[in-house]
Amino acid sequence: MYNQLLSLPKINQMVKAGIKKKDKTTEEAILQVARKAFTQKGLSGARMQDIANEAGINKALVHYYFESKEKLFGLIFDQEFEKFFSSLASLISADIPLFEKIAQIVSLDIERLSQFPDMPLFVINEVSRNPEIMVKRLKQLQQKTVMEGFQKQINSEIKKGNIKSISAEQLLINIQSLSVFPFIAKPMLKKVLQKTEKDYQEMIQVRKKELAMFIINAIKN
């Protein structure tokens, strides 16, 4: 890494991209095991040495590719944060009937959470530990417009007498609570409810079917 400006693997590979097929294996192997380490153990719990070992490489190589633990963590966090909110904003803004929208949000949430079960606790944790981490990531996500649009849709349904009075915020928090919490609290709930992994996943599948109706019933007149 003696040419700091031009030779950083990432920049280099970006430049090279398209010209020759990139050998991403090392860099991607690191990212893969780093994601696992950070999402499972958090920033302070993860160890650079463990990441190197599990990637089957020297620790210095991790620094060669990603400079510091914080930088590597930042990349992982960005990606997981993206997973948390991606497609949610556009769904909330979508021009579809409210009840259908609720069903789609729940469905999307549970699919996404089944695919990335460690993601929500990781994101919530690191934001709790360091709220500033969100600031730069939230810029493009123009939530104001999104929420205002959603509130309008809800107000319209209230006025029509289709649903009870509720704020867009509270409804959204309710939907996310009901979707996300069972994944965040999974290890605890598993023990408390004395469920096997299979049992728990079946329970989640039942939720996927019932949750939308539960929410719709809660607000409909």
Next chain:
Amino acid sequence: MYNQLLSLPKINQMVKAGIKKKDKTTEEAILQVARKAFTQKGLSGARMQDIANEAGINKALVHYYFESKEKLFGLIFDQEFEKFFSSLASLISADIPLFEKIAQIVSLDIERLSQFPDMPLFVINEVSRNPEIMVKRLKQLQQKTVMEGFQKQINSEIKKGNIKSISAEQLLINIQSLSVFPFIAKPMLKKVLQKTEKDYQEMIQVRKKELAMFIINAIKN
């Protein structure tokens, strides 16, 4: 601490308790700052030196009173875990009408969570990191009987046609999700919804009023 069997401060003070008024200040000061450190930073993020500093004492004194980081952590975890589940089990088993029970659970939850906002994320985190930690704590909590009783009450309401079909488990998960999640995700939700601390607390108060009705509406016929 040269008399390992008899002189450990805790044992000693227990023996002395009642005879002369105990000077618990040091031990309690440690517990107080340790709770803050562990609940905010987790087991791996908390530092014994920080705990000593914030308690205004030498680090060796922390070990004198609590032996090791793990032991100290264990004490804190037990207490926070207790907060999480205490009074919930008895409320679930209480012989009161279902809708009233739901309202009381929600009310209890939100009061408890307002008082100990760091507790749920802490417990969930540490259980996620090390699920075995729950095993010993869960023995006395004979959940089976509790859940069976609750299911009977629900089945009875279903049979009477008062509520829609739902399992005790799913209903309980729903209640806890809706109560706990806004506290766990507070820093994130605060940023996303662009709320000040005051705004957020007001939002929680609104929830406290509306949540029980939301749940009851969701299940009632």
Next chain:
DNA sequence: ATTATTTTTAACCATTTGGTTAAAAATAAT
């Protein structure tokens, strides 16, 4: 007052941790 006991501290210690360096190995460019 003297002794025994408990509490507190300063100074250490071994290990872990994130990070660096210089050189070697592998690959690409000429």
Next chain:
DNA sequence: ATTATTTTTAACCAAATGGTTAAAAATAAT
């Protein structure tokens, strides 16, 4: 083939970390 460049490693390093020890200070017992 030779040189330049990139990738990888072994060996370090300084700081941090959980923990220990021996002695001092404070308190209690006699």
